[in-house]
Amino acid sequence: xxxxxxxxxxxxxxxxxxxxxxxxxxxxxxxxxxxxxxxxxxxxxxxxxxxxxxxxxxxxxxxxxxxxxxxxxxxxxxxxxxxxxxxxxxxxxxxxxxxxxxxxxxxxxxxxxxxxxxxxxxxxxxxxxxxxxxxxxxxxxxxxxxxxxxxxxxxxxxxxxxxxxxxxxxxxxxxxxxxxxxxxxxxxxxxxxxxxxxxxxxxxxxxxxxxxxxxxxxxxxxxxxxxxxxxxxxxxxxxxxxxxxxxxxxxxxxxxxxxxxxxxxxxxxxxxxxxxxxxxxxxxxxxxxxxxxxxxxxxxxxxxxxxxxxxxxxxxxxxxxxxxxxxxxxxxxxx
Amino acid sequence: xxxxxxxxxxxxxxxxxxxxxxxxxxxxxxxxxxxxxxxxxxxxxxxxxxxxxxxxxxxxxxxxxxxxxxxxxxxxxxxxxxxxxxxxxxxxxxxxxxxxxxxxxxxxxxxxxxxxxxxxxxxxxxxxxxxxxxxxxxxxxxxxxxxxxxxxxxxxxxxxxxxxxxxxxxxxxxxxxxxxxxxxxxxxxxxxxxxxxxxxxxxxxxxxxxxxxxxxxxxxxxxxxxxxxxxxxxxxxxxxxxxxxxxxxxxxxxxxxxxxxxxxxxxxxxxxxxxxxxxxxxxxx
Amino acid sequence: xxxxxxxxxxxxxxxxxxxxxxxxxxxxxxxxxxxxxxxxxxxxxxxxxxxxxxxxxxxxxxxxxxxxxxxxxxxxxxxxxxxxxxxxxxxxxxxxxxxxxxxxxxxxxxxxxxxxxxxxxxxxxxxxxxxxxxxxxxxxxxxxxxxxxxxxxxxxxxxxxxxxxxxxxxxxxxxxxxxxxxxxxxxxxxxxxxxxxxxxxxxxxxxxxxxxxxxxxxxxxxxxxxxxxxxxxxxxxxxxxxxxxxxxxxxxxxxxxxxxxxxxxxxxxxxx
Numbered sequence: 001x002x003x004x005x006x007x008x009x010x011x012x013x014x015x016x017x018x019x020x021x022x023x024x025x026x027x028x029x030x031x032x033x034x035x036x037x038x039x040x041x042x043x044x045x046x047x048x049x050x051x052x053x054x055x056x057x058x059x060x061x062x063x064x065x066x067x068x069x070x071x072x073x074x075x076x077x078x079x080x081x082x083x084x085x086x087x088x089x090x091x092x093x094x095x096x097x098x099x100x101x102x103x104x105x106x107x108x109x110x111x112x113x114x115x116x117x118x119x120x121x122x123x124x125x126x127x128x129x130x131x132x133x134x135x136x137x138x139x140x141x142x143x144x145x146x147x148x149x150x151x152x153x154x155x156x157x158x159x160x161x162x163x164x165x166x167x168x169x170x171x172x173x174x175x176x177x178x179x180x181x182x183x184x185x186x187x188x189x190x191x192x193x194x195x196x197x198x199x200x201x202x203x204x205x206x207x208x209x210x211x212x213x214x215x216x217x218x219x220x221x222x223x224x225x226x227x228x229x230x231x232x233x234x235x236x237x238x239x240x241x242x243x244x245x246x247x248x249x250x251x252x253x254x255x256x257x258x259x260x261x262x263x264x265x266x267x268x269x270x271x272x273x274x275x276x277x278x279x280x281x282x283x284x285x286x287x288x289x290x291x292x293x294x295x296x297x298x299x300x301x302x303x304x305x306x307x308x309x310x311x312x313x314x315x316x317x318x319x320x321x322x323x324x325x326x327x328x329x330x331x332x333x334x335x
Numbered sequence: 336x337x338x339x340x341x342x343x344x345x346x347x348x349x350x351x352x353x354x355x356x357x358x359x360x361x362x363x364x365x366x367x368x369x370x371x372x373x374x375x376x377x378x379x380x381x382x383x384x385x386x387x388x389x390x391x392x393x394x395x396x397x398x399x400x401x402x403x404x405x406x407x408x409x410x411x412x413x414x415x416x417x418x419x420x421x422x423x424x425x426x427x428x429x430x431x432x433x434x435x436x437x438x439x440x441x442x443x444x445x446x447x448x449x450x451x452x453x454x455x456x457x458x459x460x461x462x463x464x465x466x467x468x469x470x471x472x473x474x475x476x477x478x479x480x481x482x483x484x485x486x487x488x489x490x491x492x493x494x495x496x497x498x499x500x501x502x503x504x505x506x507x508x509x510x511x512x513x514x515x516x517x518x519x520x521x522x523x524x525x526x527x528x529x530x531x532x533x534x535x536x537x538x539x540x541x542x543x544x545x546x547x548x549x550x551x552x553x554x555x556x557x558x559x560x561x562x563x564x565x566x567x568x569x570x571x572x573x574x575x576x577x578x579x580x581x582x583x584x585x586x587x588x589x590x591x592x593x594x595x596x597x598x599x600x601x602x603x604x605x606x607x608x609x610x611x612x613x614x615x616x617x618x619x620x
Numbered sequence: 621x622x623x624x625x626x627x628x629x630x631x632x633x634x635x636x637x638x639x640x641x642x643x644x645x646x647x648x649x650x651x652x653x654x655x656x657x658x659x660x661x662x663x664x665x666x667x668x669x670x671x672x673x674x675x676x677x678x679x680x681x682x683x684x685x686x687x688x689x690x691x692x693x694x695x696x697x698x699x700x701x702x703x704x705x706x707x708x709x710x711x712x713x714x715x716x717x718x719x720x721x722x723x724x725x726x727x728x729x730x731x732x733x734x735x736x737x738x739x740x741x742x743x744x745x746x747x748x749x750x751x752x753x754x755x756x757x758x759x760x761x762x763x764x765x766x767x768x769x770x771x772x773x774x775x776x777x778x779x780x781x782x783x784x785x786x787x788x789x790x791x792x793x794x795x796x797x798x799x800x801x802x803x804x805x806x807x808x809x810x811x812x813x814x815x816x817x818x819x820x821x822x823x824x825x826x827x828x829x830x831x832x833x834x835x836x837x838x839x840x841x842x843x844x845x846x847x848x849x850x851x852x853x854x855x856x857x858x859x860x861x862x863x864x865x866x867x868x869x870x871x872x873x874x875x876x877x878x879x880x881x882x883x884x885x886x887x888x889x890x891x892x
Contacts, residue, residue, distance in 0.1 A: 073725045075885050096728035108723045110641060112648035117641050124637035125727055127630040153648070179726075391804030398811040402820050409683065409825050410674045476804070536655045540662050547666055551673040556665075 003177050003209040004047040004070065008079035010233075011040040011065050039065040041233040042079065047226075049176075052203055052210040054224035054241065062233040063213045067179055070211070071101055084176055097126060100175030102167055104182035109154045115165040116150045119172060126173035133172070140168045144198060160191035167195065171202060178202075180212040184219055196222045217314060221245065251323075252294055253313045254285040259306035270297055281308075366462055367470055371438065374473035385475055392479030393486075396429050399546070400487075414550035415574070421548060422491040423573035427502075428545040430484020431509025431569065436477030439469035442514040445521025445603075446534035454610065465518070465603050493577065504585075505576050509545070509569045512592045516541060516565065518599030525606025545569040565591045631733075638734055639741035646745055656746075657753045660703055664757045667695045679762070684824045689762040690851040691822070696754035697774060697847035698819040704747035705785050706739055709806040712793040716887070717800075725884075732880050736786055743782045773849035773858045780865035784842040785813070787872035794876065797883030818844030838868045 015037050040062040047053050057063050068074040070083055072092030081088060086095045109118045123133035141147055144164050149157055157165070167183065180199070184192040200223055202208050212223060220227060220241060227244045229237040237244070254273075258281045272291025277284040287297050294312060301307065378385055400422060407418040435442060448454055448468060457467045488502050520537050524530045544566035552560055552567075560567030568588040575584035646653075675681055675688040686694070712735070715721040724731055759765070767774075792809050796802045814820055816830070817839035823831055834840050845861040 068722060071722075071726045073722050074887060092725065093728050093730075096726055099726065101722070101726040103722060106718075106720050106723050108727075110645055112645050113641065117644060121637045121641045122727075124633050125729055127634070127728075387799075388801060388804045391808050395807050395811050398808070398815055402815045405815070405821055405826055405830070406674075408827060413670075413673050532651055532655045536659055539659060543663065543666065547670060551666075551669045553669070556669065 001049055002046050003049045004083045006043050006045045006081040009040060009043040009069060009076055009081050010078045011069060011074060012077045013037045013039055038233050043235055045228060047209060049209055050207045051226060052224045054220040054227045055211060055213045056227060057230040061230050067181055071179060098175060099177045100170035101179040102170045102183050104185040108169060109165055111155050112153055114151045114153055118169055122169055122172050128173060136172055140171060144168045160187050163187060163195060177209040182214055184216055199223055250289045252287045252289060254287055255311045256307055257282050257309040259308045270300055273297055363466060370470040378473055378475050388476045389479035392476040393483045396425060396483045400425055416548040416550050419491050420573040422487055423577055424570055425546060426484045426487030427505045427509050427572050428569055429480040430506045432513055433477045433481025433484055435510035435513050436474035437481060439514060440472035440474040441469050443517040443538045445518060446524035447531040449524040450531055464607060501577055505572045508588050508592055512568060515592055515595035515599045519595055519602050522602035522606045525609055541566055635737040638737040642738040642741040643745050646742055656703060660699060660750055660753050661757055664696055664699060664754060668692055668761045686822060692762045693758050693765055694822055694847045694851050696758040697850050698843045700747055700750035700754045701781060701843055702819050703750055704743040706742045708739055708789040709793040709802050713796040713802050716796045732876060739786045740782060767850055770850040770853040773853045774846050777846035777849055777861060780869060781842045781846045784838055784868050787876055788838060790876045791879055794879045794883050797887050813839050813842055817842055822848060838872060841865045841868045
């Protein structure tokens with residue numbers, strides 16, 4: 001049984017093409033030029049009940065558009081989708097009772113009122129029984145530790161406090177499927193970890209299916225069991241997060257600054273390591289941990305060069321996706 | 336009166352270097368011209384809405400005149416005012432407001448610019464601050480107001496050379512007076528903080544007052560109209576300037592414009608000193 | 621309770637909850653209220669001056685059935701109603717432009733129903749405040765009202781009037797689903813209400829031909845009906861006006877729903 005299934009889901013927008021210059025502006029005033037932009041093209045996807053899926057891709061890859069189609073806000077240009085057995089854009093209202101959505105950059109809380117007022121409103125909107133609502137609300141207040149903020153106007157809450165309230169609000173009606181669009185954006189690491197814990201706990205205790213988009217590799221690693229990467233509107237990769245981590249997150253980025261110039265010529269080939277960027281005395285190396293341990297690489301470097309600065313980082317999501325994209329192309333050409 | 340295009344003043348730096356740092360009239364004029372050109376270009380980006388908005392504002396004013404037409408059908412003359420005078424009143428008020436808002440679209444938004452902290456952007460640029468603030472926005476809707484003013488002149492105005500010159504003078508004074516009053520009122524934001532709402536409401540009131548015949552007011556209200564809320568110098572123009580030219584009224588209008596202009600600039604400067612010294616109150620968090 | 625009964629109860633509770641939270645949020649904008657009241661006082665003062673001049677200050681004169689006193693009270697009512705309507709157009713436009721509409725559309729709510737409920741709550745609340753403010757100025761300039769059943773006429777017809785005003789703004793506001801800018805059209809719609817809706821001038825004072833045109837337009841139902849009936853109550857007219865309002869509400873609701881259904885398919889939601 002699927003929580004969500006799409007088949008060739010496609011969305012095309014018509015966007016205005018701007019013409020440069022004053023004369024061009026006047027021209028487009030009279031006769032605007034339009035062009036078609038394919039935001040999502042042919043996405044096939046299925047998600048089982050209780051799964052936690054990360055939906056990833058660079059900006060403009062079509063993530064938000066896909067979520068908006070899956071929640072019934074946008075009508076697709078072509079293709080089908082079924083969410084909890086419902087075609088979202090045909091029966092948005094019925095679907096809405098069973099899903100929850102958190103948009104990290106948009107608020108559902110009433111800005112000048114305490115969160116409690118929004119909770120009350122939501123209980124009516126989702127037609128919850130009074131006793132059920134009160135029990136559920138108190139349970140969430142407890143788990144999310146919202147007690148101190150309940151009666152403070154939202155405008156006076158910090159972003160982290162607000163996000164906890166947002167997520168609690170979206171869980172009041174026990175959604176079977178939760179759409180999270182950048183839920184931790186702009187939060188500090190401690191609050192991020194906290195919010196991830198809360199979401200994970202809901203998934204475990206209630207079997208809530210989670211469909212998440214994020215730019216934060218941490219969200220993906222700690223929340224999701226499966227990663228779907230889209231690029232240019234199509235699915236590029238669909239693998240368990242564990243496997244992606246082994247294959248892709250198996251790289252580390254080493255940034256170093258040498259104390260002397262033109263060391264590049266003397267930089268020895270180290271197994272599983274390649275130079276990604278070199279600018280003067282600064283280098284960026286990509287290390288494949290399956291072939292070389294990071295201390296091995298550092299040892300070799302320290303043995304030969306005077307180093308001013310060294311950092312070891314996880315590659316960021318954008319880079320990972322670029323990397324995957326590169327790999328796909330290679331294998332595609334080989335096959 | 337709402338939509339505007341922001342001027343991308345960043346691109347003006349090059350001009351600046353060429354002319355040196357002098358705030359000469361020539362440099363200021365070149366700056367204004369560039370600003371207007373950029374504003375116009377960016378207003379054109381909203382292709383359809385440009386024409387729509389300007390057209391709607393034109394229509395909007397026209398509907399008001401329609402009301403007055405109905406009114407004067409019932410009451411052919413009220414305190415010596417006739418429909419034609421009220422038409423000219425609208426011509427002057429809309430036309431004056433129109434050119435001021437097209438060329439200096441921020442003139443009634445100073446309070447909100449100050450209290451929202453946007454002023455820092457202008458302070459960081461090597462240009463006269465007030466001029467830069469004023470010219471950085473072009474009100475698209477106001478283009479409709481201006482055109483309306485001109486059309487009304489051709490419909491109801493005195494088309495002789497003298498009439499035309501008086502009308503242009505009227506437009507000039509009206510626009511300058513609008514700006515002077517609103518710069519003075521908007522600068523209050525430097526001193527009392529968060530006065531946006533008040534300033535906006537004051538603007539609405541001032542604007543409304545310039546569209547009712549000054550003849551209907553008596554006593555204290557009339558006194559106010561020709562002193563601290565000098566809308567009377569605009570709303571008496573159809574009689575005192577255009578119909579029966581009254582040198583004393585014309586001199587008063589010009590004097591009042593200069594007085595408020597000087598007060599506006601003075602208050603803005605004083606406010607700016609206060610702002611720069613970090614004593615500005617109640618900045619929005 | 622049967623299924624249908626339950627649906628209606630749930631829907632009523634939803635609308636009530638939205639109305640309640642809207643009024644609560646309104647209470648957070650006290651300064652806004654104060655400033656609006658200042659403008660109301662001001663504009664009514666200007667009207668009193670204008671009409672006193674038009675009547676030559678003669679309080680016994682009657683023009684088209686209106687004495688000066690009736691005109692001033694009439695204008696106090698139309699102004700209180702006009703200024704009660706919240707800015708629906710800018711709100712919907714902003715929701716579409718910023719993509720915040722997504723938050724509402726992922727909830728089991730009718731988008732139009734949500735806005736109606738919120739609009740009514742806000743408008744009726746403001747109307748009550750404005751009525752008090754407007755009454756003070758009318759009372760102090762032209763004297764106490766003696767409208768008897770007129771008050772009942774005012775209150776009953778105001779409900780429908782605010783609904784008609786909502787529907788008229790909604791038709792225009794929903795065009796934001798297609799075009800970037802609805803402000804201009806809203807402005808014109810507003811000004812039509814000001815004039816042929818009878819805000820500035822009771823329809824009875826208009827020329828014969830225009831009165832006939834107004835009779836076929838919805839604008840009179842949004843302002844002239846409640847204010848006119850308040851100062852000149854006649855049972856037969858009142859009932860007829862209630863009927864006309866109901867007709868417009870039915871027709872305009874159909875139009876709003878039609879525009880919404882088409883628009884929501886076209887919707888291009890921006891932002892993250």
